[in-house]
Amino acid sequence: MVPILEVSGVVKRFGGIAAVNGVSLRLEPGRIYGLIGPNGSGKTTLFNCITGVEACDEGAVCFRGHRIDGLRPHRIFHLGVGRTFQTIRVFPELTALENLLVVTSGAFAPASERARELLRFVKLERLAGEFAGNLSYGQQKLVEFARVLMTDPELILLDEPAAGVNRTLLGELLDAVRNLRDRGKTVLLVEHDMKVVMGLCETVFVLDNGEKLAEGPPGLIQSDERVIEAYFGR
């Protein structure tokens, strides 16, 4: 089977430092993957390389068998790769509803209907007309989550989706991620909350110092000595 995403030997340097140093990943469609690692291990940079926000210095990124490295981010998005950001990037002076509407094209009425439906799902329908910048951190995170679902992408990259989201809503959010998987979508998520990673992901990649340290099912990863060492020191 053609992998939905294949990252091969990607290198990204900032000055003399290699933030991502020869990382390779292979994602099969219809599964949930986790990407973990200590702060500064290159997780967000790798996301940026996949989505075209940063240009890779070396290596290749293939989406459904086609090279996407070197394409501009909007092209990659339209091929079916959606993402959220670790540091929230809603459009603050657009309303919550407009934040969702703006990413769609085509007929207005169905787009508006879908946007309202998604806002209802993240329990923000009463704040639809509020400027996104006036919402709380967790609420903005939810707007971003709803926004990436607007266009129904095949591959969804979530950068710390659980951070700052209240616990009752978190359960539903995770159910939504599982539901995406059940509909054949692929999810790659960066998350620090180990309970979330272990409960959700089928395969976990561990990054450390820009390199892939380990890869495997969450149970094995948790007891891997190299991983424990990277996280807690020797």
Next chain:
Amino acid sequence: MRRWFPPVLVAALALLSVYPLVATGYGIRVMLQLFMWIALAQSWNLISGLTGYVSFGHVAFFGMGAYTAAILITRTGWPWPAACLAGGITAMAFALLVGWPCLRLKGPYFAIAMLGMNEVLRVAASYFEGLTGGGSGLSLPTMHTSVPIYYGMGLVAVLVTALTYLIITSRFGLRLMTIREDEVAAEAMGIDTLRYKLYAFGLSAVAPGIVGGLAARDQGYIEPISVFPLTTTITMIVMALFGGKGTIWGPVLGATLLFGVQEVVWAKFIYLHQLLFGAIIVAVVLLMPRGILGVLQQRYGLPRTI
């Protein structure tokens, strides 16, 4: 607001359209200049108020339109309305050409590039004497009345405001605003930011090009320093900022208030007027960076379609 505003607007437009029947020549000239400033401030708002890309050389399109129209009128005998429209089209084509590389520059670099573009055009207008008359300028045949120019300027001001309304209330306008809000996120959410910036920049050059032609026709004489002055760019920016950038009526309000005050009071104190203008820039930036309508909008939770 919704109930009383449309009738008031219609009444104001009706009064302005019959005003030349009772006005003096001076009154006509004041009003046509007001319309010109509204068109300029509103055009600057389209690129800079919506996408956040501050054009510091917007008068370049005014000058481009003025020269295009003046050359077509004097050398090829085009009727002036067609020549002014051609000025608008030339300005737009030039904006697309210059925007293609320059709109990749961020923040202050774009602003400086636009400033440079204006200087280059001004020097070019002096240099190509065969076409432009160089430093000695171009004289146009005299007009007996400014009334046609009054209607021309008024029409452009109304149309560019209507265009702003259409843009701000559409998804196209929302996409332009995402560039101002967070360009990286806009790209990552599928918005081809360069293409949208180019659209906005091209549209923002049309009205300055047309009113440049109209102003040239009205004044009867143009030279490089009279149609490419930096102060015109600064004035349109201050008007849009003062009224409220990124809104529909902000530039109209800002142009009306500042031009009105300038005509009524400051004309008597030439030097004081420039000092006061500078003071207003500082005051607006420090005290109300969002302008009059921006402040009202924030305080009373009004939509941006004011």
